[in-house]
Amino acid sequence: MPTKGNQEGTIYFNKQRKKWNAQYKEYDIDTGKMKYKTKSFKTEDEAKKFLSTIMYQKENPIYIEHHGIPICEVMKANLKLKLDTNQITPTQFGRVTRTIEKIEKHRLVLKKSMK
Numbered sequence: 065m066p067t068k069g070n071q072e073g074t075i076y077f078n079k080q081r082k083k084w085n086a087q088y089k090e091y092d093i094d095t096g097k098m099k100y101k102t103k104s105f106k107t108e109d110e111a112k113k114f115l116s117t118i119m120y121q122k123e124n125p126i127y128i129e130h131h132g133i134p135i136c137e138v139m140k141a142n143l144k145l146k147l148d149t150n151q152i153t154p155t156q157f158g159r160v161t162r163t164i165e166k167i168e169k170h171r172l173v174l175k176k177s178m179k
Contacts, residue, residue, distance in 0.1 A: 072119055075111045078104070084111040088118050091137060136168045 073088035083104040092099045105111040143164070147157045 073115045075108065075115060077108070084108045086111040086115040086118075088115060091134075096134075136164055139164050139167075 073086060075084060075086050077083075078085050081104065084107060085102050085104050087100055087102045089098045090101050091097075103111075103114060105114065140161075143152075143157060143160055146152045147154070152160075
């Protein structure tokens with residue numbers, strides 16, 4: 065079962081509502097920040113299936129394109145994955161992070177993509 069804090073989401077049982085909850089983070093276009101979303105299900109299997117679908121969609125370029133996730137957020141997630149899987153060194157991680165920070169400061173980053 066996914067655990068809280070690993071960017072994959074959480075599945076837990078809500079005793080008050082007697083339902084299974086799937087909680088995950090999603091990018092909010094309006095605020096420009098990540099926020100938690102929670103969805104309730106009758107069974108644990110339904111919650112697991114929903115969460116795995118959401119996690120797949122987040123990695124899918126079509127989902128990213130149509131949900132307005134900024135390219136810098138995608139770049140940061142990809143960079144962290146590469147560091148975590150030892151595909152790059154900490155020095156490379158720092159250098160690319162600084163490049164992403166420079167890209168974020170450019171005014172074109174704020175422009176929304178056309179659908």
